[in-house]
Amino acid sequence: MKTIAGRIAFNLFAWTVVLVTAFPLIWMILTSVKPQFELFRIPPTFWPEQITFEHYVRLIYETPFLKYMRNSLILGFATTIVVVVVATLGAHSLVRFRYPGRERLAQMVLFTYLLPSVVLILPLYLMMVWLGIANTIFSLVIAYTTFALPYALWLLRSFMQGIPDDLEAAALVDGATRMEAFVDVILPQALPGIISTSLFTFILAWNEYLYALVLVNTDEARPLTTGVMSMLVSAFNIEWSLLMAASVMMSLPLIIIFAFLQTYLTRGFGAGGVKG
Amino acid sequence: MADVLFQKVRKAFGSAVAVKSLDLAIGSGEFVSLLGPSGCGKTTTLRMLAGLEFPTEGEIRIGDRVVNAVPPGQRDIAMVFQSYALYPHMSVAENIAYPLKKRGIGRAERDAKVASVAATLQLGALLDRKPRQLSGGQQQRVALGRALVRDPKVFLLDEPLSNLDAKLRAHMRAELIELHRKLGKTFIYVTHDQLEAMTMSDRVAVMHEGDLQQFGAPMQVYEKPANLFVAGFIGSPAMNLLAGVLEPSGSGLAFVRQGLRLAVGDGGQAGQKVTLGVRPEDIALGSGPFVATVRIVEPTGHETIVIADIGGQSAIVRVQPDTAYAVGSETPFAVRTSRLHAFDSVTGARLDLAFALPAS
Known part of the structure; x- marks a missing residue:
């Protein structure tokens, strides 16, 4: 060069x-x-x-686009919150506490990630019906959590392994309870990991298509991915202009998030190599 | 009255036993070092006292309170970690104030205490910095400050000087001694460095493989090591340990090994295997009834270390730097019989034997 x-x-x-x-x-x-x-x-x-901008106007005023957008935002944020809260606590437990089968547990969690998601759809659908939550956004939140959680858990685990044990011990000796030590000391240290995990999860929930297609079939619960498809793509006709306008608006939230947090995301990719 | 008391404390991690059965009473205001090689259980002992590990068996008391089930924050202790464990996202002032905050002390009082501790440790100018902007020595001071600000009953220090360079370590050693004198609080100090333990402590607890080997004043541990392990561990260069056997000689006994024969007063039995301990400074080269071969000469400036062959075994001898010894030469030597140590070779326990040079 x-x-x-x-x-x-x-x-x-x-x-x-x-x-x-x-x-x-x-x-x-x-x-x-x-x-x-x-x-x-x-x-x-x-x-x-x-x-x-007629396509945008039509999309917003004449179609259920905004409803799908709302569903997608609820779905994205709810999944992210559930996954990050569970994964942060879970990763902390896997890293910090000694109990029998700890390593095995971590491996088993990853094992579910190895299954193709198609395999899990039917059992999940039956479960949702049985629980009486089929056809709701909540059912999708649970479904996405099942495959976002293992990855999030492993990502955060490698982040938390980089946080020295002594920090938490020091906080305990200084008078903090376990929860206080976690909030005051561990969380700020794991923040880059938590942010990149949130991003991964949000993107995953935002872009997911297959589960949304199978598990949900009312407009009340449909997210953007399947909603836009069913609304604009039929066997006879594709509304290209509306589809493109919808695609632009679907991409916007991700592009905005990326622009602000991309440094965290790249750090997330390098996690595991980040020690102490 | 004892300030800290371990009673039959045992700690096992699964099948690995870190501390076997520890009985230790530490007086109020004492500076006690837990000394031993890595893996001897000293850090586990300290962490049990801090409440970061829980004893498998036995009882730990601080003051007159059994603390086995008391969480670390309520034990009235403060701890300085080897890694300092400063909170990276907090400023120096926030780090020092953290224990006060967790005790619900108001902002004004917190600020006043932080300022006073910062003045004591000369940290005033650094209060707004983050730990990563500090040198190792400064980080060490902040860690001390965080312990001091609480005014605890007992200070626990886990190898606090081992990450500093040699010069700074000597300086901080002096500061810690000064601090202990000023505060009058109980200090419990874990180290593998015998120099630190010997110079700073009122008493030293030597540990090995989860067992307390000896607990006494530094000079007592040095001059009357309780067993072979302590004899070999304390002192630098290490004590020479020469294996031999007690044989009948005339009306009494004699310690006999290749190249060495000493008359033994009371005690001991004929045929008993005994290890003779001789400190490097207690061998006098130049004249005497025995002969050694000089192997290596290491001048250090203020003294010279000679490694000599005594009856097939290397022995370290400390001599004045003004005498020259030729490598390979044979030289007569004597031992200071009043300062010899004897240990049972089988059990390792100290034997009280009196030695005398053979009549020449």
């Missing part, structure tokens, strides 16, 4: 990769602001000749 030519070549390559990756996103945004008649013109236009 010493010579100018080398640097230019590297930059060209990097930008090519970025463009290839970003092109569908750009195309999605551009399509969402093109008027209907421009969409199927041949040859296609890249830059819209006329910019319109």
Whole structure:
């Protein structure tokens, strides 16, 4: 990378990769602001000749889009809260307390993660029916928790292994109860891990399609992924312009979250290597 | 009255026994070191006293209260950890104030106490910094400050100096002695460094493999080691341990091994296997009834360490630096019979034998 030519070549390559990756996103945004008649013109236009937000207006006022959005937000936040609370306490227990079968337990938790999610759908569905919570957002929260939790637990476990035992011991000697020591000392230390775990979980819940499709079939509980599909994609017709507008609005929350917290996310990927 | 009392305390982790059956009484205001190699149970003992581990059997008392089931925060103790264990997300002031906060002490009083402790430990200028912005020595002071601010009955220190460089360690050693004198509180200090234990303590508890080997004043432990382990562990360079046997000689007994023969006064039985302990400074090279071969000469400046072969075994001898010894040469030597130690080779227990040089 010493010579100018080398640097230019590297930059060209990097930008090519970025463009290839970003092109569908750009195309999605551009399509969402093109008027209907421009969409199927041949040859296609890249830059819209006329910019319109009619699709967004239609989406918001004439379709149940906002209801799906609300469902997705509830689903995303509820899943994240449940998973992070359980995984943080669970990871702390796996790291800090000595009890028989501790390692085995951690491995078994990961084992559920190895099963293809399709395998779990039917048993889960039957369970939801039996519990009487089928067709609710809550049933999806529970379903997502089953496959987000193992990963979250392992991610947080490796974060917590990096926190020295002495810190908690010091807090106990200083007069804190176990819970106080956890809140005052462990949580602040595990915060980067908790944030990246939250992100992973939220993204997972936000983007999930299969479980939502199988477990929920009323508009009252449908999240964006399946809602938008069932609303705009039918056997006879695909409403491309609305679909693109919906896709842009679905992507926005994630893009905003990413922009603010991406440093934590990359740190999450490196977890396990982060010690002391 | 004893301030801290261990009664038949045993601690096992699964099948591994860390502390076997510890009886230890520590007086009020004493500075006591728990000394031993790693794995001897000293840190477990301290952590049991802190309430971070619970004894499998036995009773621990602080003052007149049995504390077996008392949580760490209510034991009226403070602890300084080897790693300092400062809370990384809190400033120095917040770190020191934390124990007060947990006791529900109001902000004004907290600030006043933190300020006074900071003044004692010269931390005033650092109060707003985070621990990672401090040097090792400064972190050590903050850890001490966090212990001091509580004004506890007993201070527990777990190898607090082992992460400092040699110069700073010597300095902090002096400061700790000074601090103990000033506060008059009970200090219990865990270390594997005999220099720290010997220089700072009123009494030293030597531990090995979960057993208390000897508990006494530093000079007593040095001059009358209770068994072979203590004899070999205390002292640097270590005591020379020469195995031999008691044989009948004339009307009495003699300690005999290759290259060495000493008359023994009262005590002992013919045929008993005995290990003779000789400190490096208690061998006098130059004249005497025995002969040693000089193997290695190590001048350190203020003294010279000679490693000599005595009847097939290496022995360490401490000599004045002004005499030169040629490597490979044979030199006569004597031992200071009044300062010899004898141990039963089988049980390791100390034997009270009086030795005398053979009549020449």
